[in-house]
Amino acid sequence: MRHFPFPHIVSLAVFLLGAAFLLVVLVLPAWAEVEVLTASHTHVMGDSESRNQARTICFNEAKRKLVEQAGSYVETLSRTENFELATDEVVAFSAAFIRVNTDREEWAMLGDTLTVTMDLSAQVDPDEVKQLLAELAQDAAARSRLTENLEQQSQAEAQLALESDPPTRERLSDDIDVLRAEQAAILTEIETSTRFAAELVQKGMTSEEIETMLGSPRARKSSSSGDYSCWNYGHVWVVFHNGLASCMRTRLEYNSRYGGDCHCTGLSMNFLMQ
Structure with missing residues (x-):
């Protein structure tokens, strides 16, 4: 009987195929x-x-x-x-x-x-x-x-x-x-x-700099702690942490840690800048 000399390679291939399948199942529905x-x-x-x-x-x-x-x-x-x-x-x-x-x-x-x-x-x-x-x-x-x-x-x-x-x-x-x-x-x-x-928005910009470039946001909201504030421009939310642009995302997500949806954590696919 012929034996495959590298059984660990087969195990690795099976693992990678399984991981790829899970990635497709979990990510594509987004x-x-x-x-x-x-x-x-x-x-x-x-x-x-x-x-x-x-x-x-x-x-x-x-x-x-x-x-x-x-x-x-x-x-x-x-x-x-x-x-x-x-x-x-x-x-x-x-x-x-x-x-x-x-x-x-x-x-x-x-x-x-x-x-x-x-x-x-x-x-x-x-x-x-x-x-x-x-x-x-x-x-x-x-x-x-x-x-x-x-x-x-x-x-x-x-x-x-x-x-x-x-x-x-x-x-x-x-x-x-x-x-x-x-x-x-x-x-x-x-x-x-x-x-x-x-x-135009870059990480570390102040709210004043961004408002000068883009004008007043269409909507504003803040986290319950007050550390984060979110400004809406079209389909994009610019999220500030302590007054500086910290991330930019296409969708806000509720997180119990922050008591709301204004923060910079969550699925990476929702971020344009992080």
Whole structure:
């Protein structure tokens, strides 16, 4: 019988494989999977409707179903994180968190009547959504702007579905494009704050230096002992220890030792600077 000359190497290999498996099992769940939503609607074209009107009505109905799904999903995320946002706010914001894709448009005859069917899809990144909800919960001005924008978009889409005059339809379509661009700008402001903080903050900086560079934080909190203070810039928290920047993290975690979530301990994956 042939014997392997280095049995300890086999044992080491088995150990490393087992450790790798445990790492995959424990670490991968920290990144939640992107949720894919789909919706479909068939519209029966009315006698006085044009094809453009029928297409718009069908798209809006399919999108409404999609937004309802996104709203339920996002509202569930909000409950698990306790963002202290009203349910109707969370559901409304979900319309801004998704980008709708038209996967299929099909026209068909149903007897003597023309119908149009549209299949839509959208992706929701739960980690990104939770970060945006956390930021909106702390920024009343951004929350108000986004709410007003979404209300105006809903009204414009409803008018577009009923409008038959081509110049008016074109104007309403342009208005909707502008409103969507404004939504993106509001959310980008949050991302910009995050990027500036990640690029400019260095360990040991004073709170005065950081406020001079980045401006006033969107939110502040302190540990129960008062040794730590946390400033929010977008998706980033700058954590000060005795007045000096000690770490920078993407998520605050409760720790009984500090009697709260403002501190510099926890999972390394949540830190940008430690």
